[in-house]
Amino acid sequence: MSDDPIHDHALAEAFAAYAADKLGASNLGVTALSRIHGGASRETYSVDIAFEGADGPETKGLIFRRDPPDSLIDTERRVEFAAIRSMAGADLPAPEALFLEADGGPLGAPFFVMGRIEGGQAANPFQLETLDPHRARLGEQFFRHLGTIASVKAEGSPLSKEIDVPAPDACWRRELDYWEGEIDKNARGPEPIAKAAIRHLRRNPPPPAQKLAVVHGDFRTGNFLHDGAGNIVAVLDWEMAHIGDPYEDLAWATDALWCGGDQERAAGFTPWPEAIALWQEASGCVFDPAAFEWWSIFAHVKAIAIWISSARAYADGENDDPILAWSGWFTHAAHEMIISARLAPLYMGEA
Amino acid sequence: MTDVPMVLQRIGAKLTGEVAPALEGHYLAGTAGMIGALAAMGGQAMEVAADNLMTEIGGMARLLEAGGRDPGDTNPASLKLTDLRALRDRLAADLIELQAEIEVSEEPEAKALNARIWNFFLGGAAARLPELPGGSTETE
Numbered sequence: 001m002s003d004d005p006i007h008d009h010a011l012a013e014a015f016a017a018y019a020a021d022k023l024g025a026s027n028l029g030v031t032a033l034s035r036i037h038g039g040a041s042r043e044t045y046s047v048d049i050a051f052e053g054a055d056g057p058e059t060k061g062l063i064f065r066r067d068p069p070d071s072l073i074d075t076e077r078r079v080e081f082a083a084i085r086s087m088a089g090a091d092l093p094a095p096e097a098l099f100l101e102a103d104g105g106p107l108g109a110p111f112f113v114m115g116r117i118e119g120g121q122a123a124n125p126f127q128l129e130t131l132d133p134h135r136a137r138l139g140e141q142f143f144r145h146l147g148t149i150a151s152v153k154a155e156g157s158p159l160s161k162e163i164d165v166p167a168p169d170a171c172w173r174r175e176l177d178y179w180e181g182e183i184d185k186n187a188r189g190p191e192p193i194a195k196a197a198i199r200h201l202r203r204n205p206p207p208p209a210q211k212l213a214v215v216h217g218d219f220r221t222g223n224f225l226h227d228g229a230g231n232i233v234a235v236l237d238w239e240m241a242h243i244g245d246p247y248e249d250l251a252w253a254t255d256a257l258w259c260g261g262d263q264e265r266a267a268g269f270t271p272w273p274e275a276i277a278l279w280q281e282a283s284g285c286v287f288d289p290a291a292f293e294w295w296s297i298f299a300h301v302k303a304i305a306i307w308i309s310s311a312r313a314y315a316d317g318e319n320d321d322p323i324l325a326w327s328g329w330f331t332h333a334a335h336e337m338i339i340s341a342r343l344a345p346l347y348m349g350e351a
Numbered sequence: 352m353t354d355v356p357m358v359l360q361r362i363g364a365k366l367t368g369e370v371a372p373a374l375e376g377h378y379l380a381g382t383a384g385m386i387g388a389l390a391a392m393g394g395q396a397m398e399v400a401a402d403n404l405m406t407e408i409g410g411m412a413r414l415l416e417a418g419g420r421d422p423g424d425t426n427p428a429s430l431k432l433t434d435l436r437a438l439r440d441r442l443a444a445d446l447i448e449l450q451a452e453i454e455v456s457e458e459p460e461a462k463a464l465n466a467r468i469w470n471f472f473l474g475g476a477a478a479r480l481p482e483l484p485g486g487s488t489e490t491e
Contacts, residue, residue: 192446322385325389341476344469344470
């Protein structure tokens with residue numbers, strides 16, 4: 001392996017010119033640039049820059065995320081950028097959103113630039129035991145941050161200026177229609193389990209959203225950074241953010257796939273009553289088990305839709321990141337199992 | 352060497368156990384680990400794929416018949432996985448239609464058939480779920 005800290009000199013040069021212009025800095029150079037594995041929906045790069053600041057030489061760590069030819073999730077980077085900006089002022093460790101280039105240009109594809117969170121590491125949802133002995137402490141923050149996102153006023157937020165704001169009684173249908181559409185568009189064969197679950201959800205709709213909230217859309221283990229000492233230092237991956245029912249995030253975050261096989265603890269972190277209490281306190285929402293049940297099954301359907309889209313992108317050769325093949329295979333099969341295990345007893349009990 | 356599942360599993364072990372650790376620090380380390388996991392899963396899947404598909408084909412044909420539908424010719428054109436999948440997919444599309452029709456019925460026979468379909472889903476999902484190779488899983 002090369003010891004060169006700059007893995008792509010042409011990209012580093014282009015980024016240096018761009019950053020110098022945006023920061024108004026002189027003598028700006030890139031001293032390190034490396035691609036980070038992960039984030040199949042974007043190519044993610046870590047960059048160190050050095051420049052002449054007002055008070056002398058300065059260095060800064062940045063992250064930029066550039067669109068690949070095909071993304072895992074078909075959304076606009078301006079939505080992700082606006083979602084992060086919507087968290088300004090909230091008690092939430094989100095990266096600093098710096099610059100957005102929605103039309104590509106300087107780096108050949110749309111991208112945006114964030115401040116780098118130093119010292120953070122991602123958690124693997126399939127190896128939650130590696131978080132011990134900090135699991136309970138991380139769980140407390142996990143559910144508090146989840147609630148904090150739901151507490152941010154959606155109306156008037158930067159995100160609300162970029163996307164449609166649904167009526168409270170339309171949140172569930174909008175999400176279900178969208179993700180069923182993704183399944184129909186991308187499935188490489190019939191999906192009897194997903195379709196049966198979708199019909200089940202349509203026959204048993206949830207109550208209207210108790211409030212309109214900013215929904216992160218992919219808040220779960222794997223999408224936050226922690227410092228190894230029990231502190232969450234950043235909530236990442238905002239590309240699926242939208243405005244909707246706050247239960248959507250709670251259900252997604254506690255989906256059985258992310259709990260490391262530990263369903264006694266919400267998201268594999270915190271005993272359920274405690275997790276719900278933390279979320280209620282931070283969000284200002286009241287927990288309704290029936291509404292949560294709907295959104296929890298919906299989370300499985302949404303997941304299957306994402307895995308199907310991943311498989312399609314991989315099969316069509318639009319994106320050759322093997323994570324897409326893995327998502328389209330293992331996680332798809334896992335969610336078919338999860339849905340069947342939840343709904344089969346219900347219908348078998350009716351017979 | 353015709354023991355393809357064994358070869359794939361060994362390739363997977365090599366990639367996850369040796370190649371990926373040697374690339375530590377480079378983003379391709381994660382890619383190598385993922386490819387290794389996929390190869391190992393492929394080895395397992397190859398061993399059981401035809402058997403699983405034939406089981407699904409038989410199960411769906413019986414459910415369609417129980418619902419009064421003709422499943423058509425359920426003999427695959429060959430035992431190639433592409434032919435088995437094509438037949439399975441045709442039957443699965445018919446099963447979706449059948450279930451959508453009967454699941455809204457209050458008739459006991461319809462409820463019993465819907466229960467059988469869900470039981471079939473459960474069994475099929477369990478059979479399709481790959482065993483994860485140790486220590487090489489991640490999502491993003």
